[in-house]
Amino acid sequence: MQYKLLKFVILSRFSKQLLALMLVLLLYALFVSFKTGSAGAEPIYYYYGPAFITFFLVLPILSGGIAVLKSDRDFLFTLPVKRSDLAISLFVVQLLSFGLIIIYVLAYSFSSLTSEIGYALTDFVALVLTVTSLGPMTYSLKARWRALIAFIILLWSLSVYLGFPLSPAAIYTGHPMYADLSSIILALITVPLAFRALLRVDLDMMKTFSRYSSGQVKHVRRFQGMSPIRAIFAENYFVVEVAGRMNSMGGGGSYRSGRFKLYKGMVATSILSALYYYLFVYRLSIPLHTAETAIFILSIYVIIILMFLTMGILGNERLWLGFMTRSPTRYLREILIAKALSIATLFSPLAIANFIIAIRGNEQALNFGLLLVTVLPSLLVIVVYVSAFLSPFQIKEEFTMPGQFNLRQMATLLPALPAWVMLAASFGALEQGLTSVASEITVFTSIIFVVAALFLLSSESLGRKLINNLVAAGFV
Amino acid sequence: MDRIRAPPAIELENISKNYGDIQALKGLSFRLEPGQRCALLGPNGAGKTTTLKILVGLLSPDSGYVRIGNYPPVSEEARRIMGYLPDDASPYRSFSVRENMEYIGALRGVDDVSEKVDRLLDALQLREYERAKVGRLSRGNLQKLAISLAIIHEPTVLFLDEPLNYLDIPTQEIVIDQLKMLNATILVSTHIMEVATRLTERVIMISHGSKIWSGSLSELKELGQDGEPIEKVVARMLTDAV
Structure with a gap:
């Protein structure tokens, strides 16, 4: 049942051609990360690595949401499907639609991390899980809470520029162990919360709809x-x-x-x-x-x-x-x-x-x-x-x-x-x-x-x- | 002195339209004189919505001739005189009710937009939702807003696709009164006979993209056998056409 559900949930959101392309791109990114690339470009990655990590940690909080179709609300969520199976399937979809972006975007920077590749891999796996989880975890929160969480993560992630070592982006600033520690902590917090949200996605989505649809315009724009x-x-x-x-x-x-x-x-x-x-x-x-x-x-x-x-x-x-x-x-x-x-x-x-x-x-x-x-x-x-x-x-x-x-x-x-x-x-x-x-x-x-x-x-x-x-x- | 005859309000001649291998319209022709109110009847998939989209210039026919008040549908002149309400109409979601009405009024070049908006808000009982975002509205209020957007410039040729959908009975009466007050040429696409009888006096029946019958409602009623209700007559004609 779980495999069939997973297959249905993935194929109802991604075309087969796109999945094939994503696989090719992923393999290429991984190939590039280990086989090619010029070492000695560290100064560039020092600036852009943390910036990209920060960007992709903040983005799902502000705009990510979850990959749910209208037909899910009308049909899938009403089926007698085990909630845990549904949550796992939706998590995999989140991973494919958002989480892997970290690999696509930053894999080539691995060439500058070869001396600490074990730490780098751990850091990136934890970051992929975190980026996957942030959307489901925060989509139903009010805008001010999402902005606050995004701001805290932004400051934490960018703190590496000020020399703070305990940050998920610290892999680029010479603190691989602290980077792993930070990323793992983040993943341990966000993944369970994401699963909790996905387990009750049908109820939370209705709550989100009713809240967002109750608004009145404060200042009516005039075209007279x-x-x-x-x-x-x-x-x-x-x-x-x-x-x-x-x-x-x-x-x-x-x-x-x-x-x-x-x-x-x-x-x-x-x-x-x-x-x-x-x-x-x-x-x-x-x-x-x-x-x-x-x-x-x-x-x-x-x-x-x-x-x-x-x-x-x-x-x-x-x-x-x-x-x-x-x-x-x-x-x-x-x-x-x-x-x-x-x-x-x-x-x-x-x-x-x-x-x-x-x-x-x-x-x-x-x-x-x-x-x-x-x-x-x-x-x-x-x-x-x-x-x-x-x-x-x-x-x-x-x-x-x-x-x-x-x-x-x-x-x-x-x-x-x-x-x-x-x-x-x-x-x-x-x-x-x-x-x-x-x-x-x-x-x-x-x-x-x-x-x-x-x-x-x-x-x-x-x-x-x-x-x-x-x-x-x-x-x- | 001979009176100068006004051009037809709506003229459609030998229109064909294909979507890939599917032939949606096959040589469809009809015309409506100014002031006529006509229902476009047909089963699902008959080509009613495609016909309306061609008439309002949102879709180009593969062949044939279309004129609205003697102008091509995409011309500025035709745009000025026509109004259109699609099926399942959705206004701009990020605007409030009033913003939608004022914006479209301004784009239409309506004088005294605010005054017109106020009149429609009251007439269609939307006043309490004036500042509400469109996402907040019930389906019925959304339909009322959509109708007001279609008529805000007081069009003389009006195309309506299932206009009474989602409306409760008292609101249907209000909308019918508002539409009749316009004195416009109206073409209503519907598959509900009651909507046709309430809003129009003529019928064009289409099936599989072709016209199968046209005439007045009274002529249609006369086709009934032994007091057969008009719905049965239409159903029989549409079934026979298959």
Whole structure:
């Protein structure tokens, strides 16, 4: 019974093709971790290892949730299935959909940990279990409690930068035993709590629904007197929407979305960019233009941010409302332009910081600056188009999976690949001392992506096909 | 002097639509004159929803000709005059009731949006939920909000897909009154005969993507044998069409 249930629960959430790809990626990551990689890159991992661990410990608390389908609530949870069998099956799904991300992202850093590989393996196994457990453990808590837990873990994990050894990320700062101790403690706390939550998932989910659905809007936004285009910009430019459900390589099962005003976001990015400027100009000794740095930073910018920012654009749209108020392709074009400009504006403080760093003599910062204000907004448009054709899904209900994880969802991020490769090539040129070539590659990359986005936006027939595809996919 | 004849409010000619190997519509044609109220009747899978989506310009037909008030459905002119309520309509989830109404009103270019919103909130008894997030609403109140969003700009051509779903009987009466007050050309897709009789005076019956009958409700009643109820007549016609 348990095997059959496990198989059913996994296959109802993952396509077989995706599972096969995940296995290949996992084996490749493990192969890379033990067989390849250049030793001596410790300074890079000293900075980015703890940062990544922290990020993936905090992410499931803030947005992870559990991989439960609506049909589970309607049918599976009502079946006479042993609760423990159900909990184990759901835990395995959490592991596949979220926990393994630590391996995919950080396996290659093992090359710098060969002298303490036993400790490193223990640390990573405990971290995988912890990351798997944090979503189920916290999804039903109120937002302030989740924020508090996330903040405590963030401080604890990042404390390695201040020399504190007892932290799960201390494997990168020369304290493997303390790292293991911390990770094991974390796993011992989180795994039982996750199982407890999964054992009563049906009851807790109803509690979560009723709490989240009882809200009233504190400040009603007014659109009185606005022209249509002003209303579109008020909603799509001045408000930023972040969606918290991603593909199986990062993110959670359930869907959660949040919105914040653009100016509030800009306050945060301004503070971050001031910190960024201070760290890179005055404090950190790592160069911006090494391949490792490029991989880390571009991965974060291009993949993670883009996934968060594109997920809800079409998923939260309503064809029968916005698209009915004017020519559908025109409405599509206008909301995408507003969203792309909104993202460019949101990250403009960080871009400015990079441009100033570039003017001060670190030309490599030009890459990041242009990435933020040209490539990233253009990619947003391109990814929306690709996802609309490959894997469209509409969000009709929060806190449940909108559908099965499949290979097509992964493919929606492929447009990010050429951007990543071209910008990495620019970094490579910088490493060789070819500054002007690097700048030319960067500018060329920006132009290509902006032109590609403008082409998509201007194509009436493509817009029509996109909308037809959404209708065929069941969008209302 | 000859009177200039107004163009048909809805005109659909020889429309075909395939979804892969499945033929959803096969040469469907009909037209509605301004002010007519008509029910689009048919069993599940007959092509009613596909027809509505083509009429409102959300789906392109593979072949055929569609006009709304003499304009292509995706044109700004057609968009201005038409309203659409889909089956299982879901408004913007992150907005409150009032925000949904004001936002769509603004996008529609409605003058005095606030005034219109206030009138609809009262007329459809949504006032107490004005500030409520859409996720908080019951299915019935969600349907009332969806109806108000479809009619906030006082359309002259209105497409409704199962408009009375989820509504209790008193609310159904309120909604029927509101819809009749619009004096719009209305095409109602339904498989419930009572909805058709309450909202319309004409019927177009389709099955397997083709029109099998059209006429007035009284003509339909006359097809009944020995006092046969109208539902039986429709059921017999749809069964015979298979």
